[in-house]
Amino acid sequence: MSTFLGMPTTAPRGVGHLRGDRTFPEAARDALKNDQLRRNLRHATTTIRGKSGKVIAELPDWQSLRDAGSAIKAGVLAQLPELLEQLEARVTEAGGVVHWAADANEANAIVTGLVRQTGSDRVIKVKSMATQEIGLNEALEAAGITPVETDLAELIVQLGHDKPSHILVPAIHRNRSEIRDIFLRAMPGVDPALTDDPPVLAAAARRYLRETFLSTTVAVSGANFAIADTGTLGVVESEGNGRMCLTLPDTLITVMGIEKVLPTWRDLEVFLQLLPRSSTGERMNPYTTMWTGVTPGDGPQKFHLVLLDNGRTAVLSDPAGRQALHCIRCSACLNVCPVYERTGGHSYGSVYPGPIGAVLSPQLTGVADNASLPYASSLCGACFDACPVKIDIPSLLVHLRNRVRHPAAERAAMAAAAYTMDRPKLYASAQRAAKLARIAGRRGRGLPPPLSGWTAGRDLPEFPKQTFRDWWAERASHPEPASHPEPASHPERAEET
Amino acid sequence: MRIAFFATCLADTLFPEAAKATVRLLERLGHEVVFPNQQTCCGQMHINTGYQKEALPLVRRYASTFDRYDVTVVPSGSCAGSIRHQHAMVASAYGDAGLASRAADVAARTYELSELLIDVLKVEDVGAYYPHRVTYHPTCHSLRMTRVGDKPLRLLRQVRGIDLVELPAAEQCCGFGGTFALKNPETSTAMLADKITDIVSTGADVCTAGDTSCLMHIGGGLSRLRAGVRTVHLAEILASTESS
Numbered sequence: 074m075s076t077f078l079g080m081p082t083t084a085p086r087g088v089g090h091l092r093g094d095r096t097f098p099e100a101a102r103d104a105l106k107n108d109q110l111r112r113n114l115r116h117a118t119t120t121i122r123g124k125s126g127k128v129i130a131e132l133p134d135w136q137s138l139r140d141a142g143s144a145i146k147a148g149v150l151a152q153l154p155e156l157l158e159q160l161e162a163r164v165t166e167a168g169g170v171v172h173w174a175a176d177a178n179e180a181n182a183i184v185t186g187l188v189r190q191t192g193s194d195r196v197i198k199v200k201s202m203a204t205q206e207i208g209l210n211e212a213l214e215a216a217g218i219t220p221v222e223t224d225l226a227e228l229i230v231q232l233g234h235d236k237p238s239h240i241l242v243p244a245i246h247r248n249r250s251e252i253r254d255i256f257l258r259a260m261p262g263v264d265p266a267l268t269d270d271p272p273v274l275a276a277a278a279r280r281y282l283r284e285t286f287l288s289t290t291v292a293v294s295g296a297n298f299a300i301a302d303t304g305t306l307g308v309v310e311s312e313g314n315g316r317m318c319l320t321l322p323d324t325l326i327t328v329m330g331i332e333k334v335l336p337t338w339r340d341l342e343v344f345l346q347l348l349p350r351s352s353t354g355e356r357m358n359p360y361t362t363m364w365t366g367v368t369p370g371d372g373p374q375k376f377h378l379v380l381l382d383n384g385r386t387a388v389l390s391d392p393a394g395r396q397a398l399h400c401i402r403c404s405a406c407l408n409v410c411p412v413y414e415r416t417g418g419h420s421y422g423s424v425y426p427g428p429i430g431a432v433l434s435p436q437l438t439g440v441a442d443n444a445s446l447p448y449a450s451s452l453c454g455a456c457f458d459a460c461p462v463k464i465d466i467p468s469l470l471v472h473l474r475n476r477v478r479h480p481a482a483e484r485a486a487m488a489a490a491a492y493t494m495d496r497p498k499l500y501a502s503a504q505r506a507a508k509l510a511r512i513a514g515r516r517g518r519g520l521p522p523p524l525s526g527w528t529a530g531r532d533l534p535e536f537p538k539q540t541f542r543d544w545w546a547e548r549a550s551h552p553e554p555a556s557h558p559e560p561a562s563h564p565e566r567a568e569e570t
Numbered sequence: 571m572r573i574a575f576f577a578t579c580l581a582d583t584l585f586p587e588a589a590k591a592t593v594r595l596l597e598r599l600g601h602e603v604v605f606p607n608q609q610t611c612c613g614q615m616h617i618n619t620g621y622q623k624e625a626l627p628l629v630r631r632y633a634s635t636f637d638r639y640d641v642t643v644v645p646s647g648s649c650a651g652s653i654r655h656q657h658a659m660v661a662s663a664y665g666d667a668g669l670a671s672r673a674a675d676v677a678a679r680t681y682e683l684s685e686l687l688i689d690v691l692k693v694e695d696v697g698a699y700y701p702h703r704v705t706y707h708p709t710c711h712s713l714r715m716t717r718v719g720d721k722p723l724r725l726l727r728q729v730r731g732i733d734l735v736e737l738p739a740a741e742q743c744c745g746f747g748g749t750f751a752l753k754n755p756e757t758s759t760a761m762l763a764d765k766i767t768d769i770v771s772t773g774a775d776v777c778t779a780g781d782t783s784c785l786m787h788i789g790g791g792l793s794r795l796r797a798g799v800r801t802v803h804l805a806e807i808l809a810s811t812e813s814s
Contacts, residue, residue, distance in 0.1 A: 102756050411743045415760045451747025454714035474620030491624040494610040495631060504583045526755030531790030534584050541577050541586035545605050
């Protein structure tokens with residue numbers, strides 16, 4: 074392992090899935106042309122929004138729960154080193170082994186080494202964002218180990234040699250006929266007469282996965298929570314396939330981002346209410362699996378916990394940016410985001426799409442490597458209102474935009490605008506001179522880039538004959554007859570600079 | 571009451587009718603309106619595009635221009651939101667503690683138009699007459715940053731002759747987002763297309779809102795499509811009377 078030498082480092086390049094190969098506007102342009110994708114996304118996000126809104130409305134103390142969730146997470150970040158050391162001690166006492174991974178490369182090497190030690194050439198996987206983030210599947214495959222995703226949607230993504238496009242519903246961009254085709258092409262032993270009826274598709278996955286569960290001795294999972302006080306890990310899920318992985322194999326390896334630790338069991342009361350209602354729109358998720366180290370004769374007899382940094386300490390070092398680490402991966406912000414709904418998750422280039430991805434990915438990688446993501450938002454604020462732990466995503470986006478290295482032409486234009494706007498006389502003459510619409514042809518249709526981006530789909534307003542400022546000055550020198558007894562207004566004394 | 575008027579750069583330059591209407595409305599209600607001519611822009615475009623340092627002089631200018639007035643009105647939920655939620659932040663990051671506290675103080679006395687009318691002037695029926703079919707788009711920053719709630723609708727409901735129709739999916743963003751519309755034009759246009767479909771579905775002649783920026787975006791799309799729906803700022807409806 075590397076030695077900590079001072080400033081925390083960001084997630085390394087060349088490994089994992091935090092960076093796209095294109096900017097957001099480039100990727101979004103292609104995604105927007107896919108009508109099928111937009112229909113799927115609109116249907117799925119509208120459905121989840123409706124369900125979630127209904128069950129949230131049942132709780133009179135929802136806003137207090139959000140405040141509590143936010144406060145607990147802020148407290149965790151304020152004492153993260155102590156909590157992690159406490160967690161390490163408790164897990165070790167309970168028979169587990171704790172590993173510290175500074176980045177994706179270290180985590181992948183640790184997990185690959187642990188699987189090799191078992192002699193198995195296959196692992197079953199619980200749906201996990203952390204292992205997607207570090208590209209664990211690719212690392213295992215490179216070492217001759219076959220990872221099998223057991224979450225139905227992750228399995229669809231894996232068999233389709235695809236990438237997840239939603240935190241909670243990774244195959245949200247696929248419809249059932251596409252899923253049928255993927256199964257027919259890639260699922261071992263699938264019935265060639267497979268239809269696209271959802272129960273039939275689920276049954277095919279179930280048959281394949283059951284065989285895999287019963288014949289694989291090593292599982293890899295992520296974790297939703299870890300309780301420092303007791304050394305307990307927790308995974309919440311809907312299908313039960315996670316529980317199969319967490320209970321059947323001999324060896325369980327859990328990869329967890331360091332920000333997932335919670336101080337006490339009591340804190341779960343808050344998060345087990347917030348998470349399912351915000352994510353799947355359920356009052357309670359169907360399966361909650363919790364384990365503490367190793368229990369002789371019951372469940373996996375070898376347990377390893379890999380604590381992953383991969384840029385999180387760098388995020389923590391920014392007092393304004395660190396609230397992105399409050400995220401509990403519910404994806405409520407994706408489901409309410411008008412940009413995500415139209416562009417889909419792949420446009421963000423990272424395993425963390427949507428509003429939270431736009432603030433988390435650039436911080437994990439350093440803003441320079443994801444410079445277009447903080448701009449992938451209209452700052453409409455729907456994400457902030459939906460976030461169960463009250464991450465102020467719009468303010469974070471603005472904060473990160475301020476750290477982006479701007480294009481030279483834009484920098485010059487912004488500086489000129491600020492200069493002019495700080496000089497009222499100059500500003501007023503610029504207003505009069507800027508008959509933009511007139512020099513640019515009818516309603517601005519002849520404008521050059523970047524303004525042509527506007528006029529591709531919209532007209533510019535007609536330029537008024539007189540600015541308000543000039544109207545006001547003129548009115549002051551030729552007062553209108555007052556409509557009420559007292560003279561209504563008078564101009565301010567001019568103090569032009 | 572003596573009310574300082576911050577017209578906003580957009581209304582001053584491109585939508586003077588919205589600014590004039592604000593003045594006429596407040597004067598009709600018996601108040602004195604002053605327009606300090608040292609004002610220019612709140613700096614939100616700079617702040618939201620990542621130029622906080624460049625925005626500092628504009629933050630300072632807003633505070634020094636409006637500090638001397640008890641109440642300032644802004645005919646924009648977005649600019650009011652920027653003044654209230656961003657000015658002190660920019661001032662403390664790039665200016666000094668004195669400016670930050672002055673910016674916060676002035677911001678606390680700055681009101682969006684519907685807030686001024688309902689919360690400060692305590693009036694819901696402003697005596698307006700507007701015989702048109704109108705739908706209201708509650709802009710994102712009015713709704714989720716300035717949090718004006720249903721105040722604009724309460725004012726509109728009192729307008730004589732108006733046929734106010736509900737906008738489906740009203741709380742969805744129109745896709746403007748300032749420089750978002752230039753940096754992500756295709757996504758912005760896709761959002762606008764859905765907003766326009768919803769507006770047209772109401773059968774309204776007029777789409778109104780409390781922000782000229784969103785109205786410029788929506789109006790630009792409606793004009794391109796020759797949809798036959800006009801965009802009109804909330805202040806213009808409230809300023810209309812039977813004699814105007």
